[in-house]
Amino acid sequence: MTLYETIFARRSVRRYDKTPLDEAELSGIKTYLDGVKQLPGQSARFEIVDSDKLKGGLAPYAILAFADDGDAARVNIGYALQGVDLYLQSAGYGSVWCGMAKPKEPQSDYRILLGFGKTSVPLRKGEEEFKRSKIANVSNEDNDVARAARLAPSAVNLQPWKLTFTDGNVTVRSSVRGIGRALPGRLYLFDLGIILKHVELALEHSGKQPVEFKLDCNGKDSMVQARY
Numbered sequence: 001m002t003l004y005e006t007i008f009a010r011r012s013v014r015r016y017d018k019t020p021l022d023e024a025e026l027s028g029i030k031t032y033l034d035g036v037k038q039l040p041g042q043s044a045r046f047e048i049v050d051s052d053k054l055k056g057g058l059a060p061y062a063i064l065a066f067a068d069d070g071d072a073a074r075v076n077i078g079y080a081l082q083g084v085d086l087y088l089q090s091a092g093y094g095s096v097w098c099g100m101a102k103p104k105e106p107q108s109d110y111r112i113l114l115g116f117g118k119t120s121v122p123l124r125k126g127e128e129e130f131k132r133s134k135i136a137n138v139s140n141e142d143n144d145v146a147r148a149a150r151l152a153p154s155a156v157n158l159q160p161w162k163l164t165f166t167d168g169n170v171t172v173r174s175s176v177r178g179i180g181r182a183l184p185g186r187l188y189l190f191d192l193g194i195i196l197k198h199v200e201l202a203l204e205h206s207g208k209q210p211v212e213f214k215l216d217c218n219g220k221d222s223m224v225q226a227r228y
């Protein structure tokens with residue numbers, strides 16, 4: 001299954017098998033992680049740990065993300081690790097973003113983690129199994145890119161975004177309302193990077209190569225633009 005196809009089947013997995021991954025499996029995931037695409041000018045660092053190193057981890061393993069405290073650094077982590085979320089699920093593992101978990105040993109540049117492990121929870125059968133807003137509520141156009149973007153995971157499933165398609169551009173703006181404003185850790189910035197990964201994969205799938213990503217980060221008024 002390709003990463004694009006996995007967009008229409010993935011889910012947050014919170015039930016895992018106890019069987020540990022063997023060395024070869026973990027090293028395959030590490031190799032993918034070492035080569036994962038990041039946004040221009042960004043250089044987050046990632047580390048795989050066992051869940052016994054965490055408070056509140058939801059899975060047997062986790063990928064910890066480290067970066068500076070900026071808005072753009074958070075968008076970049078969302079973008080990079082959503083590629084990994086899709087990769088893991090395409091390879092038969094379960095995964096789940098964990099905004100509420102953290103390492104037991106505090107580290108000042110720790111930002112968020114993605115839990116993962118073996119699971120027998122099946123992938124979704126299709127778009128109809130996702131709980132998401134209607135396309136008309138989140139996008140000015142109904143097209144294949146909007147369909148894939150709409151399915152992006154977000155903290156508390158708030159889907160804090162609006163998509164605008166103009167000639168050769170897709171812009172995603174943060175639209176953080178209600179409890180989204182009160183959530184700690186500026187999780188809506190990871191959400192923005194996560195949806196950008198879905199936008200990129202869907203553009204590529206439709207034969208449109210993204211040539212530039214523009215970030216304009218200002219807390220809750222942040223936006224990302226993909227030009228193709």
Ligand SMILES: Cc1cc2nc3c(=O)[nH]c(=O)nc-3n(C[C@H](O)[C@H](O)[C@H](O)COP(=O)(O)O)c2cc1C
Binds near residue numbers: 096194
């Ligand atoms: C940035 C971020 C943080 C999240 N944090 C948590 C969390 O702490 N605990 C949890 O159970 N799920 C967490 N989630 C998972 C979301 O609740 C989930 O993605 C959303 O409800 C949509 O469901 P789906 O991923 O199954 O499509 C998080 C998701 C994102 C994107």
